[in-house]
Amino acid sequence: MRTTIELPDELLTQAKSKAALAGVSLRQFFVEAIELKLTPASGKTRRTPPSVGGPNAPRLGVLTAEQLDEAFFG
């Protein structure tokens, strides 16, 4: 269905920019935005992040380039 709505210039500019960045058409961008708005709460909630490790483990610091290289490619 085709419809016509009036949008603030700035909003349309931002929408065009975001759509271009995402590589989607303006039409697709608006469809997804409206779907998001019409969808009840995503079900996501604020929660405690999952956790691994323990208090007795050796302290882990910011990984060095060498550590990352070893982890990824070693």
Added chain:
Amino acid sequence: MKPSLDNAGAKACLADVNVLLALLVSHHEHHKVAFKWFDRLGAGEAGLCRWVQLALVRLLGNRHIMGQYATSALEAWALTEELQQDERVYFLAEPASAHTIFPSLLHYSVPTAKLVGDAWLAAHAFAARTRLVTLDSGFRQFKGLDLTVLK
């Protein structure tokens, strides 16, 4: 291509792997810093990209890094998926323009694989016009990058 940014004031960000590793690993020396950062976020403000997600899976499963707390790849993947169930976290797909920005960032004195990864993450942040949050001050080498280095 010269990257540029115009998202001053935007709260959303792309989280670096070191920040999320510190958030997830309770014995990480920057766990409290990462937790404090995360605690202050609003809904949809922490971007997780695929590159960071896969890096987390590799790191969490690496015995040299995680020792006795190393997880299986499946467990690590589940942790990253669970993290995305938090309202503060959203998946930030790579904009197509990251591909064209990336080569312009490949100017290093030390060409390590890690720096290539950093350049890709920086290109992603540039392309998404979002702020990169990290614990690694090395990202300051990418001039013009909207950057927060947690301390």
